[in-house]
Amino acid sequence: EPEVTQTPSHQVTQMGQEVILRCVPISNHLYFYWYRQILGQKVEFLVSFYNNEISEKSEIFDDQFSVERPDGSNFTLKIRSTKLEDSAMYFCATSDSTNRYNYGYTFGSGTRLTVV
Amino acid sequence: KNQVEQSPQSLIILEGKNCTLQCNYTVSPFSNLRWYKQDTGRGPVSLTIMTFSENTKSNGRYTATLDADTKQSSLHITASQLSDSASYICVVSAWGGADGLTFGKGTHLIIQP
Numbered sequence: 001e002p003e004v005t006q007t008p009s010h011q012v013t014q015m016g017q018e019v020i021l022r023c024v025p026i027s028n029h030l031y032f033y034w035y036r037q038i039l040g041q042k043v044e045f046l047v048s049f050y051n052n053e054i055s056e057k058s059e060i061f062d063d064q065f066s067v068e069r070p071d072g073s074n075f076t077l078k079i080r081s082t083k084l085e086d087s088a089m090y091f092c093a094t095s096d097s098t099n100r101y102n103y104g105y106t107f108g109s110g111t112r113l114t115v116v
Numbered sequence: 117k118n119q120v121e122q123s124p125q126s127l128i129i130l131e132g133k134n135c136t137l138q139c140n141y142t143v144s145p146f147s148n149l150r151w152y153k154q155d156t157g158r159g160p161v162s163l164t165i166m167t168f169s170e171n172t173k174s175n176g177r178y179t180a181t182l183d184a185d186t187k188q189s190s191l192h193i194t195a196s197q198l199s200d201s202a203s204y205i206c207v208v209s210a211w212g213g214a215d216g217l218t219f220g221k222g223t224h225l226i227i228q229p
Binding site (some may be wrong): 004041042043044045063065089091093105107108110112 | 157158159160161162205218219220221222
């Protein structure tokens with residue numbers, strides 16, 4: 001079964017450093033999403049991306065966050081200057097339908113980001 | 117504000133028993149409701165998806181119900197197995213809104229031998 005692959009699985013970084021989280025979507029999927037889950041809390045929407053631009057973003061997705069598909073394959077989430085409160089599990093999800101609301105998203109296994 | 121509330125927060129049952137998890141939502145306009153299973157440290161995996169017109173949907177030992185009038189859903193697990201131990205998350209999406217989904221906090225289910 002096709003999978004969404006995320007790397008790294010775990011990243012530890014110092015506060016103030018930049019991090020890039022990577023996601024390889026399922027090959028025919030066109031809609032990409034980033035979510036995060038702070039330990040013990042619910043999953044929260046960050047951003048959606050389609051046709052090389054952001055479709056929607058949440059209040060969490062402020063100027064320190066950015067997304068891109070640098071090579072038409074990987075889908076990345078960059079956090080420019082990490083803060084302690086950015087420590088969370090970050091999930092990439094992808095979808096293959098223009099009517100994406102009615103089809104299940106495929107989630108990756110996540111990247112656990114720890115900011116120290 | 118769109119919200120999804122799940123109950124109970126956690127549940128412990130013996131292997132082989134059945135259980136039912138509840139989800140109430142205030143998402144409008146409603147598009148669909150998903151139940152996900154999330155193993156510890158892993159991404160959520162879709163179990164069922166239901167649209168407005170669907171009242172019940174099964175996936176093996178998992179059966180989800182939806183009452184769009186009362187805005188309630190349930191997930192029934194039959195003949196539980198140790199591998200069913202996980203968090204079960206109710207996720208609701210709205211038409212015309214942000215692409216993101218509204219997640220519940222999940223029910224943490226533990227199956228004991």
